[in-house]
Amino acid sequence: MAAKLGAFREAREEKTKRTLPGARQQESAAVNLDRLIHERTRLAIISALAVNTSLTFSELKELLGASDGNLSVHARKLEDAGYVSCSKSFAGRMPKTEYRLTPSGRRALEKYLNHMEALIQATRER
Numbered sequence: 001m002a003a004k005l006g007a008f009r010e011a012r013e014e015k016t017k018r019t020l021p022g023a024r025q026q027e028s029a030a031v032n033l034d035r036l037i038h039e040r041t042r043l044a045i046i047s048a049l050a051v052n053t054s055l056t057f058s059e060l061k062e063l064l065g066a067s068d069g070n071l072s073v074h075a076r077k078l079e080d081a082g083y084v085s086c087s088k089s090f091a092g093r094m095p096k097t098e099y100r101l102t103p104s105g106r107r108a109l110e111k112y113l114n115h116m117e118a119l120i121q122a123t124r125e126r
Contacts, residue, residue, distance in 0.1 A: 049101035
């Protein structure tokens with residue numbers, strides 16, 4: 001297995017050597033994207049929270065057209081990373097889960113957007 005992995009790495013390095021320097025920089029920049037935010041549903045959650053003070057689980061679900069399970073899993077990943085805060089309460093007898101973008105999440109989104117803008121600009125310059 002280690003031999004196959006080594007051969008794979010060597011082939012990739014050789015391919016990288018043959019590519020143009022600009023292409024290598026773009027490939028490297030694309031690899032450095034925040035994968036946590038780059039996933040479509042998580043990017044949608046963070047983007048929605050960036051333009052709203054807070055959103056409930058139900059509001060996010062409706063806005064994104066996501067299932068309960070899908071939204072729950074993605075929101076939890078963002079919460080575990082410290083990008084989103086979650087507070088649970090009751091409105092009468094109904095549970096209410098509310099999400100907010102944390103300062104860390106806002107910085108991560110800004111960094112992600114700046115990174116994407118740089119990639120787009122570099123691509124247009126070619």
